[in-house]
Amino acid sequence: VKGSKKVVFDLISRRNTLKDTNGNYKDRGHYEILTQAKDSKNHLPVSGLEDAAFTLYENGIKHDEAKIRVHEAPKEVENQILLLLDFSDSVIGDCDQVQALYQRDTGRYIVQNVEEVKEDNLCYKLITSAEHFVDKTVDNGQKMAIFYFNSKVEITALVTSTTASTTGDVELLKQGLEKLYDPQFRRDNLEGYDSTNLFGAVIEATKTACHWVDNCNYDNYTPSKEIDKSKLQFASIVVFTDGRDQAQRETEDEMLDFIQRHNANFYYTIGLGDVNRKVLSQIGKDGFEVADNLGELDTKFSQLGNILNAWGSSFYRIEYCPAQQEGKVDIRIDVKDPVTGEYGSITDRITLPQGVDIRCDL
Numbered sequence: 001v002k003g004s005k006k007v008v009f010d011l012i013s014r015r016n017t018l019k020d021t022n023g024n025y026k027d028r029g030h031y032e033i034l035t036q037a038k039d040s041k042n043h044l045p046v047s048g049l050e051d052a053a054f055t056l057y058e059n060g061i062k063h064d065e066a067k068i069r070v071h072e073a074p075k076e077v078e079n080q081i082l083l084l085l086d087f088s089d090s091v092i093g094d095c096d097q098v099q100a101l102y103q104r105d106t107g108r109y110i111v112q113n114v115e116e117v118k119e120d121n122l123c124y125k126l127i128t129s130a131e132h133f134v135d136k137t138v139d140n141g142q143k144m145a146i147f148y149f150n151s152k153v154e155i156t157a158l159v160t161s162t163t164a165s166t167t168g169d170v171e172l173l174k175q176g177l178e179k180l181y182d183p184q185f186r187r188d189n190l191e192g193y194d195s196t197n198l199f200g201a202v203i204e205a206t207k208t209a210c211h212w213v214d215n216c217n218y219d220n221y222t223p224s225k226e227i228d229k230s231k232l233q234f235a236s237i238v239v240f241t242d243g244r245d246q247a248q249r250e251t252e253d254e255m256l257d258f259i260q261r262h263n264a265n266f267y268y269t270i271g272l273g274d275v276n277r278k279v280l281s282q283i284g285k286d287g288f289e290v291a292d293n294l295g296e297l298d299t300k301f302s303q304l305g306n307i308l309n310a311w312g313s314s315f316y317r318i319e320y321c322p323a324q325q326e327g328k329v330d331i332r333i334d335v336k337d338p339v340t341g342e343y344g345s346i347t348d349r350i351t352l353p354q355g356v357d358i359r360c361d362l
Contacts, residue, residue, distance in 0.1 A: 005039060005046075005341055006039075007040065007046050007335060007344035008039075008040045008344060009345075010035060010038065011034075012035055012315070013033075013232070014032065014033050014348065015034075016031055017030055017031070018358060027358070028358070029359075031319070031348070032317060032318065032319050033318040033320075033348060034073060034315065034316070034317050034318075036314050036316075037049060037335075038314065040344075044286075044287065044310075045307065045311050045314030049316065049335065049337060050070075050337065053335050053336055054070045054333055055333065055335075055336075056322075056332075057332040057334065058324050059330050060330070060332070065323035066321060066323040067360055068318065068319070068320040068333070068362075069362050070317070071317055072313050072315065072317075073315045073316060073317040074312030075231075075312075076231060077232045078232070078234070079234050079266075079308065079312065080142070080143045080166045080212045080233070080234070080236070081143065081166070081235075081238060081308065082147060082166075082235060082236070083144055083145070083240075084147050084148070084201060084202070084237060085130065085147070085240050086148070086150075086239075088151065088195060089194035091122055092191070094117075094122045095181065097121055097123070098111055098113070098117050098121060098123055098124050098181055099113045100178070109178045119294070123181075125294045125297050125298070127177050127178060127180055129298040129300075130301065131174050132302060133302070133304070133305050134177075138168055141168075143166035143167060144167065145159060145167065146158040146176050147208070149197055149200075150190060150195065150196065151193045151197050151246075153197070153200060154204060155204045155208065156189070166212065196243045196245055196246045197249050197250075198247075199245045199249070199250040199254065199255040200249040202259070203254070203255055205239070209235035210235075213233040213235055213264070234265070235265045236266040236311070237267050238269075238270070239269045239270070239284070243275065244275060244276050256282055259283065266286045266287075267285050268286055268287040268288070268289075268304055269284030269288050270289045270297075270304060271289070271290040271291070273292070273293070287307050289303060321361075322350070325352060326355075327351070327352055328349065328351050329349070330349055332345055332347050333348075
């Protein structure tokens, strides 16, 4: 055993396949729970739990006649990423030092003075780190949209202006990131907006991501027509900043309250340098990284990419048939992995019908 680690299980949905669409009992079926496993300390996703690690108890008793089957369910969920980048003056101020040549055939830029800027130029390091993050997550099957913020009220899309769209097109996302190399783009869109509206940007990002899921609850919510109803939809908001909120358009409490009201979303933060670690850890409730210097920035983006890639495999569909045939049953499923030491429990309560012969189909 490598060491004990407590796992918490968030209930996503439950289902009784014994009932048909009209609520009538069929002659066979089972009960199902869809849950996500997370480390109790850092809330990071936990994948790789084997079927044998799960034990079913009914009213505190283990019955050999009961059946349970568990499998990871990455294909039943879809995560869409909103990458939100701080493009305030401290970031774009370094861009003038980057000599980048635009390639019309690809829509990409080639940096011609890499050796001069690769170590200590924030503009270059942010773009390359974000591009590696795109490679790691989107190439792994996830979709993404990229927005930036500065002192403006609204956040701005780098790739598309619609709120209904994430994309799996890696090249399109990189083209959006490399707009920062274009002096004309910086003059038209960024220069003069020097302050940092961090709190307001997080609220606006949350509103934008709401359009990608079908259970959001803010006032102007309009679900996207592109939502895949065959999967459970989630949104992950990833925020990078190298500073603190200075615009004061929204208060810290207003922002944190908004996050709490939309806590079905996943929030991650990456800070650089002199940031308010307490605030960023509160925003990044599902993952929080700080790069103390530019040399660590790419690593922090990569670590967060690993977390997001493990996200889908942290969902488990648990199917079970109790031994008891009638009445109310308190279900407890204990989880203990003998190899990793991971442990936890899942609870459910069911009411079995009286006078109905039920055949387990597991």
